[in-house]
Amino acid sequence: MLARRFRAPVAELLRVRVRALYVSPAVTLKAQANKAGHNRFGVVAGAAVDARSVVRHRLKRVVCAAMRAWPSSLSSDFVVILARPAARLSSGELRAELDRARDAAVQASRIT
Numbered sequence: 001m002l003a004r005r006f007r008a009p010v011a012e013l014l015r016v017r018v019r020a021l022y023v024s025p026a027v028t029l030k031a032q033a034n035k036a037g038h039n040r041f042g043v044v045a046g047a048a049v050d051a052r053s054v055v056r057h058r059l060k061r062v063v064c065a066a067m068r069a070w071p072s073s074l075s076s077d078f079v080v081i082l083a084r085p086a087a088r089l090s091s092g093e094l095r096a097e098l099d100r101a102r103d104a105a106v107q108a109s110r111i112t
Helices: 010-015 053-067 084-088 091-111
Strands: 020-023 027-033 040-044 076-082
Touching: 020 091, 027 091, 040 053, 053 076, 053 084, 053 091, 076 091
Parallel strands: 040 076
Antiparallel strands: 020 027, 027 076
């Protein structure tokens, strides 16, 4: 579990139109700059991903573990939205997908 200071306000970010930095069939990454001075993360894995909560929580744990290694210099709120194909990915494949999302976030931070 993430410490409270590292949790992004997911409901707020989903309500406001935030552009997606990375979109794939399994993962969508949305980001918005924050003033906290460090990254904050949120993961959305609804019942549409898999009816079994064990699977959804495993996916969330894999995502959280991968996101802890992201560079804190980005200073943004990140929300990862998982889709149904994410449930069929192995942990390694999901981490690779998140690495591609991280690279897109780093690239976007260089542009802005």
